[in-house]
Amino acid sequence: MSENRHSNPRLTPVLALAPILFLIGLLACSVYLFGADSSYGANQIALVLATCVAALVGHRTGISWRQAQEGIITGIGVGLGPTLILLSVGMLIGTWILSGTVPAMIYYGVQILNPGIFYAASALICAIVAISIGSSWTVAGTLGIGLMGIAGSFDLSPAITAGAIISGAYFGDKLSPMSDTTNLAAAATGVDLFDHIRHMLWTTVPSFLIALTIFSLIGSSDAATPQEIEALQSSLKVEFDIGVHLLLPLLLMLTLVYKRFPAYPSIVISALAGAVFALLFQPDVVVKLAGGDGDLSRPFALFKGVWISLFNGYVSDSGNEFLDALLSKGGMSSMLNTVWLIICALGFGGVLERTGILNYLLTQALRGVKSTGSLITTTVGTCISANILAADQFIAVALPGRMYKDEYEKHGLSRLNLSRTLEDSATLTSALIPWNTCGAYMSATLGVATFSYAPYAFFNLLCPVIAIIYGFASVAQKPLEENEPGLVPVAE
Numbered sequence: 001m002s003e004n005r006h007s008n009p010r011l012t013p014v015l016a017l018a019p020i021l022f023l024i025g026l027l028a029c030s031v032y033l034f035g036a037d038s039s040y041g042a043n044q045i046a047l048v049l050a051t052c053v054a055a056l057v058g059h060r061t062g063i064s065w066r067q068a069q070e071g072i073i074t075g076i077g078v079g080l081g082p083t084l085i086l087l088s089v090g091m092l093i094g095t096w097i098l099s100g101t102v103p104a105m106i107y108y109g110v111q112i113l114n115p116g117i118f119y120a121a122s123a124l125i126c127a128i129v130a131i132s133i134g135s136s137w138t139v140a141g142t143l144g145i146g147l148m149g150i151a152g153s154f155d156l157s158p159a160i161t162a163g164a165i166i167s168g169a170y171f172g173d174k175l176s177p178m179s180d181t182t183n184l185a186a187a188a189t190g191v192d193l194f195d196h197i198r199h200m201l202w203t204t205v206p207s208f209l210i211a212l213t214i215f216s217l218i219g220s221s222d223a224a225t226p227q228e229i230e231a232l233q234s235s236l237k238v239e240f241d242i243g244v245h246l247l248l249p250l251l252l253m254l255t256l257v258y259k260r261f262p263a264y265p266s267i268v269i270s271a272l273a274g275a276v277f278a279l280l281f282q283p284d285v286v287v288k289l290a291g292g293d294g295d296l297s298r299p300f301a302l303f304k305g306v307w308i309s310l311f312n313g314y315v316s317d318s319g320n321e322f323l324d325a326l327l328s329k330g331g332m333s334s335m336l337n338t339v340w341l342i343i344c345a346l347g348f349g350g351v352l353e354r355t356g357i358l359n360y361l362l363t364q365a366l367r368g369v370k371s372t373g374s375l376i377t378t379t380v381g382t383c384i385s386a387n388i389l390a391a392d393q394f395i396a397v398a399l400p401g402r403m404y405k406d407e408y409e410k411h412g413l414s415r416l417n418l419s420r421t422l423e424d425s426a427t428l429t430s431a432l433i434p435w436n437t438c439g440a441y442m443s444a445t446l447g448v449a450t451f452s453y454a455p456y457a458f459f460n461l462l463c464p465v466i467a468i469i470y471g472f473a474s475v476a477q478k479p480l481e482e483n484e485p486g487l488v489p490v491a492e
Contacts (some may be wrong), residue, residue: 412417
């Protein structure tokens with residue numbers, strides 16, 4: 001989706017709200033009728049039908065079907081990069097389980113991590129790594145997978161674990177100079193990158209410290225006993241040839257991302273590294289996945305097993321019900337439902353942008369702004385709304401960033417306040433919306449429904465609230481200075 005804002009002077013409040021209210025109604029019906037399974041088709045249909053309503057509104061206000069279709073295609077185009085990453089993560093999960101990399105992460109993780117501090121430790125580990133590599137998606141798709149497995153081994157809540165992983169990953173991503181969204185927020189508002197990061201500390205650090213405190217206080221009285229953990233480790237050693245060397249694909253992945261190698265080829269290379277490790281260290285497991293030697297020679301059986309893990313994931317058949325549920329996952333096919341959801345959501349966001357509905361709604365949001373607190377609140381609300389409607393965090397950062405920069409200057413506020421608020425809201429709430437690219441990715445990768453982990457993503461929930469409190473209390477609001485250092489022109 002382009003950064004150019006499409007306007008439509010023929011829109012009225014009723015017409016602009018029609019597709020939004022229609023979508024809300026259908027989504028409510030979807031949840032009522034299908035419950036937790038609503039994202040497996042029902043929500044996609046709701047989004048497609050709402051897209052049609054938006055196109056009809058466009059037709060009513062002078063936007064041709066060809067123009068609406070261009071908006072849909074452009075909107076979907078925004079998600080092609082994330083979609084490729086999502087599919088490659090499915091490949092990676094499959095080969096990393098087959099190679100023993102994920103089982104090794106679980107095996108050694110349960111030895112190192114204490115169930116009593118597991119949630120807080122998970123958030124902290126993910127935060128440190130995310131700061132180093134600048135990618136919440138990569139952290140969730142690598143460390144997150146292992147931590148979810150460890151949580152299952154401890155019999156801890158997968159929803160709370162996912163919330164801790166996401167909290168840590170987004171904290172690190174937010175403060176990393178290598179993060180895409182961090183650079184985008186600075187660029188969209190025309191401020192210096194490192195000034196932007198320093199200004200974010202005011203809201204980011206307190207939010208994360210509070211989140212860590214909450215994770216530390218959450219009890220783990222129902223955690224698995226040492227005997228149960230030992231039994232699981234024994235089962236893992238029976239199924240796989242466990243060794244520290246199996247963690248090398250993880251090290252390779254983190255190294256590639258740290259060296260700023262593009263995400264998609266990094267994940268594919270790491271998935272293929274997992275395939276090589278499977279052939280070298282787990283040949284019997286590979287042949288078993290292929291259905292045994294059968295009529296195939298052993299080389300072809302090995303080739304078939306690795307191929308299956310790439311497109312259909314790993315299927316554990318150990319006889320241990322818990323272990324089979326823990327390890328039977330991955331493959332490109334496991335991500336197809338999420339891809340379907342992303343395409344439908346981005347198509348809806350694209351037609352809203354092209355028909356001018358999105359710009360109309362964002363512009364209306366500015367009408368009630370009178371104070372610093374109301375301006376911050378409006379920015380937060382706008383970013384969350386953009387995340388919901390456009391289904392992509394980059395759009396939710398870029399559009400409000402470009403729309404509101406002059407408004408902040410009118411109120412005597414530095415654009416650094418805007419860039420920080422964009423990250424506090426647009427970046428962090430993207431993972432809490434099921435059809436947003438980030439929410440869909442996290443749900444698919446971690447294996448937990450978005451609405452299940454969202455109440456436990458404490459950092460992501462707290463940061464927008466603290467930003468609003470700061471606004472009304474006039475705390476940490478940098479005033480506009482003439483010839484402000486670090487201010488750079490924004491290309492229109």
